[in-house]
Amino acid sequence: MITVKFSASLRDLTGDDHEVLVDAPTVRRLIKVLDERYPGIGERLSEGTSVAINGEILPDALYEDIPDGAEVHFLATLAGG
Amino acid sequence: MSRTHVNCTINGDETDFLSESGGSLLNALRDDVGLMGVKEGCGTGDCGACSVLMDDRVTCACLIFAPEAEGRTIVTIEGLANADELHPLQQCFLEGAALQCGVCTPGFLMAAKALLDKNPNPTETEVRYALAGNLCRCTGYDKIIRAVLDAAEAMGEQA
């Protein structure tokens, strides 16, 4: 199982859920599972978001593996100057 | 638009070009003579990127009408080094990492040359005021000021 922590910006879709336990080996699978639970979140998470797995921020992370027991956050994709 | 035939000495060569009478020396040097080392940063004399020496005095080429160059002697960044040797200012800018993007560098080098020609060993404050007409947005000026002071020292040793 992995722990997904939602930023408040997703609350309009996740309601009162601040974090959930999910079983998903990759980010892609994770988003699919979440979209079934929170309809519409899949689209939001697939565009312009980075994924932090155990603290490491990964852009373009759709196909990343997620180790069991990991903590996952979805973040806005970062640009820079 | 009337064009004027201008004769002058540029980087040691007797040169002539046809220029828009109301056109700037900057445009003439870049487009008519082909000296692209002279940069335009503002076109209003506020940034110094187009600094050249005219009759040994540093000026902004963007604030000079091209026909004013008639009979004058002009030195641009392309005329600063010898065939086989950089000017000490150029060498000190390289070794002191006194440039980042490098677009303001030609103007700084010409203004610094004018300063050292007039004042061979300036104080840091004198260098800062003498180069106040040249904007640099990358370096915070620190390494530029140090490079000019280093060049003054190097030239003093040579002399």
Add this chain to the structure above:
Amino acid sequence: MDYLAPTTVAEAVDALAASPDSRVFAGATDLIPQIRSGRPEPGLLVDLKRIDRLNAVTEGDSSWTIGAAVPTSRLTEDPAFAGQFPGLSEAAGLIGSDQIQNRSSLGGNLCNASPAADSVPAMLVNDTRAVVATPDGTRTVNVDQVATGPGSTTLTGGEFIIEFEVDKPPANTGDAYIRMTPRTEMDIAVVGAGARITLDADGNCAEARVALGAVAPIALRVPDAEAALIGHPINDDTLAAVAAAASAACNPIDDKRGTIAYRQQVAGVLAKRAVKLAAARAAGTSTNGAHP
């Protein structure tokens, strides 16, 4: 635009008479940015720099003559001139960068008629006169008779300034010009103040002239400040009176560079400091200038 570089005053006068749509210039440091920013282009550009008389600096027995097109850097670099007129020479040295000062001139600085022109208050406190070329000879006017408002002067289209005359200062006299700008260089005065002080044997103020820039449509003398000084010592009381008079004399505007309130308050501060510096120079106790 056509370009003409006459070599005599007469030639220039004729050229101006011949083409009404003409514009004289010396350094062009204001003219080119103005054209670039969309001001109408003149049909003929008349470059005055090749006329010897406009390019000469001459020290006479009792006065100096400065060509209207002389680059201001020559005034800051001339030890004799800078020694006798440290304030005027420093004011000339504040007009833009070294690059600008190798082009800018007293004639241009005055005739561009910017209320913030740095050299004008310094010329005013030194009672500078301008010799004007006209279609029928020349006339001499005091510098305070040239600018009438932002961008406007009493000179007609056919006229231009040939040279400036300024008498050498009497003994125990010093002048000064200081200004406030957000940046140390490459800036337009938000407030400028010039002063010339002559001290008597007792160290009291025998003669005083105070002028302000950038606080009214034209640079102006401040008679009340001068009156508060003449016959008195330079002390906190008289300096306070100078500051009050200077602030009261302001007729500034709010613009992108400063506010009315700021200009009024700081005009007093700078007038006080200019008088102090001029007095110190008159007493021979200071040569500190606008730059470190």
Add this chain to the structure above:
Amino acid sequence: MTMTEDPTTAPSYKWVGSRSVRPDGLDKVTGKAQFGADLKLPNMLEGAVARSPHAHARIVSIDTSAAEAMAGVHAVITAADLPDLADAGSKTDDIFMSEKILARSKVLWEGHPVAAVAATSREIARAAADAIVVVYEALPHVLTVDEALADGAPVLHDAMITRGVEPAPEAASNAASRVVHERGDLDKGFADADTVLEREYTTKPVHQGYIEPHACVADANQDGRANLFVSSQGHFSLRAMTATTLGWSPSQLNVTPAEIGGGFGGKTTIYLEPLAVRLSAKSGRPVRLVMGRDEVFKATGPTSGSRMKIKMGVTNDGKITAAEVWMAFEAGAFPGSPVGAASMTAIACYDIPNFFVEGFDVVCNKPKVAAYRAPGAPIIAYGVESIVDELALAIDMDPIDLRLKNAAVEGTQASYGPEFPRIGFVETLEAIRDSEHYKSPVPEGYGRGVASGFWFNIGGNSTATVNINEDGNVNVIEGSPDIGGSRASMALFAAEEFGISVDRVSVKIADTQTVGFNDVTGGSRVTLATGKVVIDCCRSIKEDLRRRAAKTWDCEIDDVEWVEGQAQHVSGTETPLSLADLAAKAPRTGGPISVTQSENVRGAGAGFTTQLVDLEIDQETGVCRVARYTTAQDAGKAIHPSYVEGQMQGGVVQGIGWAFNEEYIHRSDGTLDNPSFLDYRIPVASDLPMIETIIVEVPNPNHPYGVRGVGEAGIVPPMAAIGNAIERATQCRLNNLPMSPIALLDAINRRG
């Protein structure tokens, strides 16, 4: 000065960490370097852009006939010459991008392009652009977040519904989106505090201020392809954006990177490029488009103006218990302010148990903002680091001690979500605390201020090729425009890896047909990410060289090691083979020696900085002089210390300009009042002292040399540091940028 985490265990390098001369330096001190406006092609036309004089207006009609009739004019284009991406059903962001390039139905700011011209001279092109007759129906405009969010404010985009608000609003507004970060119990947090302060701050738009105006040369061919020569921070992403706007596929464009005369984020997007390509295609001739400085100010990216409300609580022993942050950022004419990054960085320096951070992205009638060095972070840090200093004063605690007490460390859950890996914030605070500057007494009449800053740094996509010449010298080919000396770092990496002198390495930044894809030079990513692929190339070549040596010695590869630039047999029986020896033998050992590596590089290391300033303040005029400035920043590892110092110093000085003088000044009619370097006052040399640097090196565990990235964090703290110094000297707290002499004197008057 450099402070390495633990000098005894830090690896020692021969080239990395040295101050070599940059490979491109000579061209840049002799005037040979070719920047965006420096290319002149045979038969080339010059372009000009016609721009809106209105801040907000409907375009009734555009008549280009007079311009087209002028002698010397070869092409005139309007939005009708670009595909309407709205009809094509493109992504909203792409539609906005194309409307930024050329206005279609409405102009949204003064300077919004409406048409472009190509002619035989710059003068004719300008005259033709001025001869284009556009009939406008002026509309009311909004210039600030306050005006844009006011009830009944004119709306820029009819269909724009605020994202991130639940339930979704029914009416369109100027608020494009809302972001929120929260944790813990705010009420409890404030209840736990002994002192709670609440403050409001505003900032104005400021421009990146690069000295080189935007410029490009386009040469379109009859086969539907075009070459583009352009100064940018990333020619690949620029190619993609230009292609999208033209309705082309990226491969129809080959983009050659000019030298870039400064960008700071402002050259990560497009302005002129699609216009130049269309003009070239329409005229059948090369076209050069160069902006004037006034166009740069009026029509290219400043960063956001803002309003911020911050409430923070602290206990008497210095524990920050709660923070409530509200911010609204101007995006300019289209959505996309850096408010997202600002909300993530706002309190990222600190470990605060209870917080609520809310940000709004707000459109208004100003140029669309562009990235500017640590986008968003300096703006919110001005507020947060100011109030943190006020808290320190309120509880009478040293400002560095207060920060140390609350500092984020390895394992702290960052305010934006994940846990921090090893970071060096504490080390930057200690470096300043222990500096000679901080220990020195504050001179009479001076003010001393401290502030800190955070920036993520990013990795991203990079590709590089390394070739070994037949003489054994090394060519590095990469695709990250060199904006501040990154070629020098690439050369040092290669020299270190191969164990050869750095002057045997050349570095080339190649066009989009020559090297693989690279993301923009931005996010402080190049030394980290492009450096990583260059290092990978070198390491795989070293492997290949050992294999080739083994072949010549007829031994196992494991018997060969690479030492000091040559292959050695472990037994010492064979004469070592140098890089030059092996290069000469290459045809007999498998052919040319060349490797290409590409990767979407992960593992960027967060960057922190703490800065210290002494101000000399003239309380009669409000004029401040920066008397002394020291900055300590965690670089992870300084590959070329001179250019690391240069990034630190440059960022600080941009922040000093932002603090005192820089601002967009708009007239009530919505036009810009200061579009010049005379009245948009960036610092000049005589305004400044030397900027003292302390490079802190807490290695990034995810990079072979420990690089973090140093380009951006330096600009985050200066405005707050200066505001803090002003308050400590004058008891006047300025909560609005810029903190000009006029604002300070006014505050001093009110203080009495």
